[in-house]
Structures are given as C-alpha cells and as structure tokens.
Amino acid sequence: MPSQQPQISDLPSITTYLTGHDDSGRAIVEACRPANWTVYDNKEMAFNVAYTTSQFPANLNDNADIKTYDKVLSSGKLGLVNPHGTVCRTVDFAPGFECMMHRTQSLDYGIVIHGEIELVLDSGERQLMGPGDIAVQRATMHSWKNPSSDKWARMTFVLQDCKKLVVGGEVMKEDHGRGTDGLPMSGNDSTNRAHHAFESVDGAAIVVSLRMLYRL
Secondary structure, X not given: OOEEEOOOOOOOOOEEEEEEEOOOOOEEEEEEEEOOEEEEOOOOEEEEEEEEEOOOOOOOHHHHHHHHHHHHHHHOOOOOOOOOOEEEEEEEEOOOOEOXXXXXXXXXXXXXXXXXXXXXXXXXXXXXXXXXXXXXXXXXXXXXXXXXXXXXXXXXXXXXXXXXXXXXXXXXXXXXXXXXXXXXXXXXXXXXXXXXXXXXXXXXXXXXXXHHHHHO
C-alpha cells in the first residue's frame, strides 16, 4: 500500500504557494504548503499533488476551490485523474525505474523538471526527454522510464479530464496495466463517470450523484 512519507529523492524540495485576495481586493499569498509525498512501488516512485480542481470553470468564490481540494485529498480516493477537473502532480522516479504501462481518459501536459525521462508507448516507440521538454499525452497507453543508473528524475503533470475517446471502434478506457498497489482508478471513464464527483456548493465540498444532475 502507498504511504505518506517525507521526500525520498535527493531533488530540491517543493512548496506550493496559493494566492488569493485580502478584503480590499489586493493579491496576497493565501497559503504556503510543503509537499506531501505518497510513495509507491517499493519507494521507487513518489507523487505530490500540488493542486486539484473538481469542476470547470473552477469556482474561486469564498475559497470554494481550496476547500474542495482539501476534501478530495483527505478522501484518499483521488486517482490519476479528477473527474470533471484537473490535477497538478509532481512525480519523482528512482534511477532505472519504469512505471506501469497505463492509460487515463485525460489530456495531460507532462514537463520534465530534473534529469531525463524516456516516454515509452505501447507501439514500441520511445522518446527521450530532457529538462524543459513537454509531452502532450492524449489518452494514450504509455509508461515513463528514468534511464539514469544513479540520478533521480522529476516530472510535473497537469491532467485534465476529457471526453470519451474512440479509436477504431474501441473506447480508450483507463487502464492501469500491471497496476500500482494502492492507486485507485480515476472513475471518469464511461462506466464510472456517472457514479459520483466532488462538487463545490456554498463553499463546502460534497459528493453528489451525477445521475441526479443529468435529470435536472
């Protein structure tokens, strides 16, 4: 099972700065939050979720988005994708580690921050990426490999929920391949999307049935 731990890599630490407004409408730093790492795969991969939104457009009134973010994170049910929203996540990869081959129903921007990362596709195609390189991941089956024998690598991802993708008559559903222990499915594909989602109402995060919303 994954566990909350201090940073396991030797890369620079991360702080998330949330901005907001004072009573006069001037911009302020609302909060400074150190990274909260979740460790997977025998301490060879670690996630830090900097932020997530649960609806689009996001609702910033009365800090509704922050309250919903805290609710989603504390639930322990956040998958790779947040249904109807976005996820900003940093991932550290141990030397030589390759994560599971997987696919999500999402449009993702993956930016290499430190080291080198090899993008591996299920077609056998491989693309080596360095710091500053960006992968635009369009619901494809892929894995990430750190080719270094002695250096950690880091990527930051922004994952956005997307509509169902059909290729050659087949729905490109979420697929975790061999799986990663403790990482839940996102629940945003065609079979799970209607079950539930986090939505902000009057500044409080609640779980609502989308089936009920569809009837309105």
